[in-house]
Amino acid sequence: MFVITGASGRTGRAAAEYLLTAGHRVRAVGRSARRLADLAARGAEVRQADPTDPVALADAFRGADGIYAVIQPNYIPDHPDFGAFQDQVAASLTRAVAESGVRRVVGLSSWGAQHAEGTGPVRGLHRFERRLSAVPEADTLWLRAGYFMENLLDHIGTARTHHRISAPFEPGVPLPFVTTRDIGARAGEELATGTWHGTEVLELQGERDVTMREAASVIANAVRADDFTYVQTSIADFHAELLGKGVSVDVADMMAEVGVSVNSRHTRMQQPRTARTSTPTSIERFIEEEFAPRYRAAVSD
Numbered sequence: 001m002f003v004i005t006g007a008s009g010r011t012g013r014a015a016a017e018y019l020l021t022a023g024h025r026v027r028a029v030g031r032s033a034r035r036l037a038d039l040a041a042r043g044a045e046v047r048q049a050d051p052t053d054p055v056a057l058a059d060a061f062r063g064a065d066g067i068y069a070v071i072q073p074n075y076i077p078d079h080p081d082f083g084a085f086q087d088q089v090a091a092s093l094t095r096a097v098a099e100s101g102v103r104r105v106v107g108l109s110s111w112g113a114q115h116a117e118g119t120g121p122v123r124g125l126h127r128f129e130r131r132l133s134a135v136p137e138a139d140t141l142w143l144r145a146g147y148f149m150e151n152l153l154d155h156i157g158t159a160r161t162h163h164r165i166s167a168p169f170e171p172g173v174p175l176p177f178v179t180t181r182d183i184g185a186r187a188g189e190e191l192a193t194g195t196w197h198g199t200e201v202l203e204l205q206g207e208r209d210v211t212m213r214e215a216a217s218v219i220a221n222a223v224r225a226d227d228f229t230y231v232q233t234s235i236a237d238f239h240a241e242l243l244g245k246g247v248s249v250d251v252a253d254m255m256a257e258v259g260v261s262v263n264s265r266h267t268r269m270q271q272p273r274t275a276r277t278s279t280p281t282s283i284e285r286f287i288e289e290e291f292a293p294r295y296r297a298a299v300s301d
C-alpha cells in the first residue's frame with residue numbers, strides 16, 4: 001500500500017491514478033475528503049490530514065510500503081512568509097516519516113535544489129531535502145523536476161488579449177519544461193518498482209529543453225495566431241506586476257529571484273539527459289491538449 005500526500009493536487013493526483021491503474025492499494029491524503037472523492041470512487045482509501053499536522057500524517061503513513069511526499073500547494077500568492085510555511089510542512093512530513101517507520105520515500109523537489117540560496121521558492125525545497133534525508137531509516141528518492149508546463153496556464157488571459165506570453169526569462173534560455181502528470185506518474189512508478197538506497201536524486205527534465213521563444217511559437221501554431229509572441233519582462237517590472245496583483249512582497253521577491261537564477265544559469269539541471277531523466281509529454285502535446293482549449297474558451301481581459 002502506498003500513501004500519496006497532496007493527492008488532490010496535480011502531481012499527487014497523477015501519482016495516485018498511476019498506482020490505482022497499475023492495481024496497487026493507495027491511501028490518498030489531503031485536507032478535504034470531497035476533493036478526494038474521485039480517487040475514493042476508484043478504490044483509494046481516503047485520509048484527511050492537514051500537511052502541517054505531523055500526528056495526523058504519521059497515522060496516515062503507518063503500514064505503507066512507500067510514500068510520496070510533496071510540499072503543496074505550489075505557492076500561496078499572498079503569504080507573508082512562504083519559506084516559513086514550506087519549513088512547517090517539511091518538518092511535519094519529516095516527523096511523520098520518522099514516527100511511522102516508513103522506509104521508502106519519493107519526495108518532490110525541483111531543479112536548482114542543489115543550492116541553498118538564490119533560487120526563490122526552491123530554497124525551501126533544498127531545506128526539505130536536507131531535513132527529510134536525515135531520517136536514517138528511510139531511503140529517499142528526490143525527484144528534482146524541471147519547470148512545470150502548467151505555469152504557462154497562468155498566462156491564458158494575457159495570451160488571449162495581447163497574443164503574447166511574458167515572463168522574466170531570457171527568450172533563448174533553455175527550460176526543462178515538464179508536465180505535472182508525467183512527474184506524478186514517475187513518482188508512482190518509482191514507488192512501485194524503483195530501487196534506490198540512502199538518499200538519491202533523479203532530475204525530471206521533460207521531453208526536451210524548450211525556450212520561451214519556442215513555447216510561444218508552439219502556441220502560435222496551435223491557436224492559429226501568427227502574431228503570437230514571447231515578450232521578456234524586466235525583473236523590476238515583473239516584481240511590480242506581481243505586487244499589483246496582490247502577491248505579497250515575500251512571494252514577489254521569491255518569484256523575481258527565480259527569474260534572475262534561471263537567466264544566470266544558477267538554476268540548471270546537473271544530470272545528463274537520458275531516457276531516465278526524460279519524460280514523455282512534449283510541449284506540442286501539452287499546448288494542444290491543455291493550453292489551446294483554455295485559450296479558446298477564455299474571455300479577453
Ligand SMILES: NC(=O)c1ccc[n+]([C@@H]2O[C@H](COP(=O)([O-])OP(=O)(O)OC[C@H]3O[C@@H](n4cnc5c(N)ncnc54)[C@H](OP(=O)(O)O)[C@@H]3O)[C@@H](O)[C@H]2O)c1
Nearest residue numbers: 008009010011012030031032035071072073074110147148
Ligand atoms: N511550478 C514549478 O515549476 C515547480 C517546479 C518544480 C517543483 N515544484 C514544486 O511542486 C510542488 C507543488 O506540487 P503540485 O503542483 O503537485 O501541488 P499543487 O497542485 O499546487 O497542490 C494543490 C493542493 O494543495 C492544497 N492546498 C491548497 N492551498 C493550501 C494551503 N493554503 N495549505 C495547505 N494545502 C493547500 C490543496 O489540497 P487539499 O486542500 O485538498 O489538501 C490542493 O489540492 C511545490 O513544492 C513546488 O515547489 C514546482
